[in-house]
Amino acid sequence: MSADQVTDTEFDIPLQQMVTFRLSRVHAKLNAQAARILKETAGISLSQWRIFVMIESHGKITPAQIVKRTDFDKGQVSRTVKGMLREGLISVEGSESDQRSHTVEFTDNGFAIFQQARPAMRARQNALLGSLTASERQVMFTAMDKLELAMEQIEDESQS
């Protein structure tokens, strides 16, 4: 007795809202699950995980490069990095070419902790991707591209 809602058809216009509502809910659930897994397996936060992933895929990297590649917020990257430093998960090294900047890198301990979370995260990713067919994945990506483009056009209109 818990599958009786949502089957209603009183949606005339609100059905349109479903795209963003739906996306928002899926996102929230994905996030919450990832956060839970990370906490349980490695005791790290989702933000920290994302920094780790960036370091892993790029090697030594500066916060600014992370921001460019991911669109994460500058401020949040700064704070997350600070926290990870405090916890000894990463180390920094001042860039000699630019006095403002520094690169971040795994510490041994940080890498070990990263590795601890990977199997579960990898398994989850595979489960998620595996639940979709190749063409569904494909369409999903192009659809998200298109949504981002459409958004930019809306921006343009409402600002002209």
Add this chain to the structure above:
Amino acid sequence: MSADQVTDTEFDIPLQQMVTFRLSRVHAKLNAQAARILKETAGISLSQWRIFVMIESHGKITPAQIVKRTDFDKGQVSRTVKGMLREGLISVEGSESDQRSHTVEFTDNGFAIFQQARPAMRARQNALLGSLTASERQVMFTAMDKLELAMEQIEDESQS
């Protein structure tokens, strides 16, 4: 001069992460844009808008019903409703059958403000939906369903 990132191909495994990363970014952008439009056109928040939408599609409704239908957080609904009451956007009426509960409803002023935001929100929805083909929309929805299902199975596994 701002489309030079993300075209890299150094992603071996992290490409897998792209599903959730991508979804997260699209979601964030959609949210930010909706919030901006709502603030500009009607001076309301996204949470308030969502409550309005629920009231509109359902008529008099209790917070608990909103929670059931949307999976919004109980606490946040409570706080948002409180704020909307304070601002005179909605009115409450104690349900006589249940002393704990109350239904919420538009005030005239609240409805007027809701109407103020609707054209822009409707236009945006149409722009977003219109940027996708019918089959892309279709696939997107089934894909999100599947992702939610897959997530539930992951839960089951990691808790058994």
Add this chain to the structure above:
DNA sequence: ATCGTTTAGTTGATCCGTCAACTTTTTTGT
């Protein structure tokens, strides 16, 4: 009828995301 359980709603704590202000360093244009 009453005790235990469930449900509605409120509140507090905490973290994440976003925005803006600010400092310092680098780059650029003349």
Add this chain to the structure above:
DNA sequence: ACAAAAAAGTTGACGGATCAACTAAACGAT
């Protein structure tokens, strides 16, 4: 060379999301 502009990071503020503890009312089983 030097002033103006842009970029890298830091920090504060604020709203949004999540989780948990709590009160009060309703329900249900015996």
